[in-house]
Amino acid sequence: MSRERLIIILALFALLPITALAESPTAAALSYTCAGCHGTDGSSVGPSSPSIAGMDPEIFIDAMQDYKVDKRNATIMNRIAKAYSDEQIKGMAWYFAKQKLELLPQSTDTQLVELGTALHDKYCEKCHEEGGRSGDTGTLAGQWMPYLDYAMEDFIAGRRDYPRKMKRKVDAVIEAEGEQAMPALIHYYGSQHNSVKKEANHE
Amino acid sequence: MSKINRREFIRVSAGAGLVGGTLGFPGLLMAASPKVVVIGGGVGGCTAAKYLRKLDPKIEVTLIETKKAYTSCFMSNEVLSGDRTLESLTFDYEGLKRHGVNIVIDRVTAIDPAMKSVATESGESFNYDACVVSPGVDFKWDAIEGYDAEVAETIPHAWFAGPQTLTLRKQIESMPEGGNVIIVAPPNPYKCPPGPYERAAQIAMYCKHHKPRAKILILDPKDRFSKQGLFRQGWSKLYGFGTDDSMIEWVGAAGGGTVEELDPSTRTLQAEVEEFQADVINIIPPQKAGKVAFASDLVEGDWCPVDKLTFESTRHPNVFVLGDASSAAKMPKSAYAANSQAKVAAAAIVARFNGQDPGEPTFVNTCYSILGEAHGISVAAVYSLDREANTIMPIKGSGGLSPMDASEAQRKREVSYAHSWFKNVIDDMMG
Numbered sequence: 001m002s003r004e005r006l007i008i009i010l011a012l013f014a015l016l017p018i019t020a021l022a023e024s025p026t027a028a029a030l031s032y033t034c035a036g037c038h039g040t041d042g043s044s045v046g047p048s049s050p051s052i053a054g055m056d057p058e059i060f061i062d063a064m065q066d067y068k069v070d071k072r073n074a075t076i077m078n079r080i081a082k083a084y085s086d087e088q089i090k091g092m093a094w095y096f097a098k099q100k101l102e103l104l105p106q107s108t109d110t111q112l113v114e115l116g117t118a119l120h121d122k123y124c125e126k127c128h129e130e131g132g133r134s135g136d137t138g139t140l141a142g143q144w145m146p147y148l149d150y151a152m153e154d155f156i157a158g159r160r161d162y163p164r165k166m167k168r169k170v171d172a173v174i175e176a177e178g179e180q181a182m183p184a185l186i187h188y189y190g191s192q193h194n195s196v197k198k199e200a201n202h203e
Numbered sequence: 204m205s206k207i208n209r210r211e212f213i214r215v216s217a218g219a220g221l222v223g224g225t226l227g228f229p230g231l232l233m234a235a236s237p238k239v240v241v242i243g244g245g246v247g248g249c250t251a252a253k254y255l256r257k258l259d260p261k262i263e264v265t266l267i268e269t270k271k272a273y274t275s276c277f278m279s280n281e282v283l284s285g286d287r288t289l290e291s292l293t294f295d296y297e298g299l300k301r302h303g304v305n306i307v308i309d310r311v312t313a314i315d316p317a318m319k320s321v322a323t324e325s326g327e328s329f330n331y332d333a334c335v336v337s338p339g340v341d342f343k344w345d346a347i348e349g350y351d352a353e354v355a356e357t358i359p360h361a362w363f364a365g366p367q368t369l370t371l372r373k374q375i376e377s378m379p380e381g382g383n384v385i386i387v388a389p390p391n392p393y394k395c396p397p398g399p400y401e402r403a404a405q406i407a408m409y410c411k412h413h414k415p416r417a418k419i420l421i422l423d424p425k426d427r428f429s430k431q432g433l434f435r436q437g438w439s440k441l442y443g444f445g446t447d448d449s450m451i452e453w454v455g456a457a458g459g460g461t462v463e464e465l466d467p468s469t470r471t472l473q474a475e476v477e478e479f480q481a482d483v484i485n486i487i488p489p490q491k492a493g494k495v496a497f498a499s500d501l502v503e504g505d506w507c508p509v510d511k512l513t514f515e516s517t518r519h520p521n522v523f524v525l526g527d528a529s530s531a532a533k534m535p536k537s538a539y540a541a542n543s544q545a546k547v548a549a550a551a552i553v554a555r556f557n558g559q560d561p562g563e564p565t566f567v568n569t570c571y572s573i574l575g576e577a578h579g580i581s582v583a584a585v586y587s588l589d590r591e592a593n594t595i596m597p598i599k600g601s602g603g604l605s606p607m608d609a610s611e612a613q614r615k616r617e618v619s620y621a622h623s624w625f626k627n628v629i630d631d632m633m634g
Contacts (some may be wrong), residue, residue, distance in 0.1 A: 025565035027245045027586075032254070033487050033585070035631040037624050045630045049623035068575035073615050074570065075605065076583050081587030083601035146619055153612075163287075 013057035027091030027175040030084070034092070043102040048146035054134045057093035066091045066161075073159035101134060103142035110178070116188025119181060123173045127165065132189050137163070141192035148186045156182075213311075229385050234339040236263050237556045240321050240331040241304075242495055244268030244296060246275075246538045247337030247526030249632040251546035258553045265305040265329055267321065271295070276395065277538045278625050279364035281573065283372050284405040292364055298634045303434075314499040316519035333552045334517075336501065337525040337541065338395050338493025343505075346489045347387070349465040358467055358484045362394075373482045375406055382482035385472060387462045388423040392550035393490040394527045396429035397572045397582075401484070404434070404574040407442045408451045420481070421453045421476055424461040430572060430582055432607060437574035439615075462486070470523075474607065492528035493578045501577045506530040511588050511595050513551035513561050514544055523548045534586060534595050540568045542628055564588050566595055571621030579617030 042053030067073035067081035130142030156162040277597030359367035410417040438444030454460040459476030491505035507524040535623035551561035566586040585601035
């Protein structure tokens with residue numbers, strides 16, 4: 001660009017009100033504001049708000065977009081998600097995708113874990129691969145158990161849309177194991193905090 | 204022709220002085236290891252210290268705090284119900300040390316902005332390239348006659364978590380079966396706007412099980428308060444609010460709730476219209492910025508004005524005031540707000556050390572109140588800066604309160620998320 005043209009363009013822009021030029025905060029700056037509930041860089045220290053570090057960006061975007069239009073049950077996230085543009089949500093999604101997920105141990109019931117292991121292998125592993133580790137079906141392994149409990153309550157009560165094929169599997173596991181099915185699976189995932197093999201790397 | 208995108212344009216135009224007002228630093232030739240002194244080891248100070256180190260490990264960060272450990276005020280109402288110990292709110296500064304922050308236990312007497320140095324009570328002096336001040340609030344003791352710092356040892360404010368929180372807890376435990384408690388709420392602005400009303404609920408939570416005939420009266424110099432509709436609904440559901448038999452009562456300004464005088468010997472309060480006597484009195488005095496802000500000429504009126512793009516004091520350059528002490532409308536004086544402001548200030552300081560303009564700031568506040576074992580409510584907001592008005596504005600169409608009439612399951616989840624928030628915000632500031 002020639003110097004004259006640049007000056008003319010700058011002069012024209014200078015006539016616009018400053019607010020019209022306001023840049024978006026960076027993805028990092030936006031993501032920092034989440035830490036109060038989701039932990040520094042998205043690794044929550046519990047007891048119930050989920051870790052979002054290392055999360056698949058598409059999952060993050062879907063969740064935020066659903067919260068934005070009150071399509072997914074929430075206590076607070078629906079109010080927060082409405083503040084962000086599609087671009088900002090995308091930026092945060094990639095910021096968190098690149099963070100290393102750090103998980104803490106949770107206390108689990110051995111018998112439930114045992115049952116949950118078998119149920120996971122039979123009903124869930126096909127989509128939630130490697131024991132539910134972070135991937136394009138979300139993070140189950142090592143996720144905070146109260147959060148998993150809320151998520152399943154919402155799916156089952158119809159307050160959150162099931163992803164494809166999931167309802168069939170959930171119905172089947174409850175049909176087979178009754179009331180124990182969900183606690184067993186949740187205790188299984190809760191027990192998986194130190195078996196995260198894949199490092200978050202979505203570069 | 205090369206393209207000039209919007210981001211580049213902002214940079215170019217800011218450099219040319221067209222956006223104006225935010226031009227960087229006299230000190231483009233910053234030392235290899237710029238020094239930041241942080242005054243105050245609460246949410247604002249700790250978060251700033253941690254994030255400065257996270258953003259640029261070359262920065263030498265020294266945090267000066269009077270106490271060896273931090274005790275959080277948030278969640279301290281749970282000590283009053285007996286749900287929590289004071290120890291569970293107390294944290295050392297080892298985590299910050301692991302981030303390479305120098306911790307100095309001392310009391311800052313004043314900042315010298317001309318010399319860019321901070322003096323302490325023990326005679327030390329610390330030079331800085333940037334100084335972060337996050338001293339929290341102090342009380343205006345002259346507001347209620349008969350009430351001062353000494354009387355507060357027996358008629359506690361308990362508005363800093365610590366020995367007074369335990370004093371208040373003990374007094375409630377040892378009051379007679381049908382005893383009464385009065386909470387004197389402060390006028391705006393003050394730290395933790397929903398705090399006095401959550402406190403009433405937490406005391407009622409204890410009384411419901413242990414002293415079911417007890418009464419809690421809130422005397423308030425205001426006619427409205429934070430999360431009012433949700434508090435009234437929660438109080439009524441859990442503690443009979445609005446009935447003749449309510450455990451909690453609230454008298455606002457219009458009803459004569461403004462307290463003028465205390466007689467500590469008889470535990471009698473003179474309010475605007477009538478006198479009130481109580482077994483236990485908790486007075487939360489009116490508030491202003493912490494002492495060091497006054498000693499360092501950072502205040503206008505009661506609070507510290509700042510450029511909300513960076514949280515730099517408008518009174519002295521290179522001094523950044525965060526948290527409760529700052530005048531940060533329209534953000535409330537809350538822990539989450541201080542945490543959020545600290546990250547904006549830390550990023551602005553790092554940008555300045557690198558000769559760059561500060562980025563566009565973004566802020567969040569989330570504030571939970573726990574009214575019963577399974578009854579939590581919240582308010583949330585995401586903010587952006589209106590530069591022309593120097594006002595931090597909630598983003599339209601977002602944020603707001605928990606819905607009225609939410610299900611019991613949702614209210615219960617909010618308790619669990621409140622506890623999650625507590626652990627995560629502590630970890631984010633000092634873990």
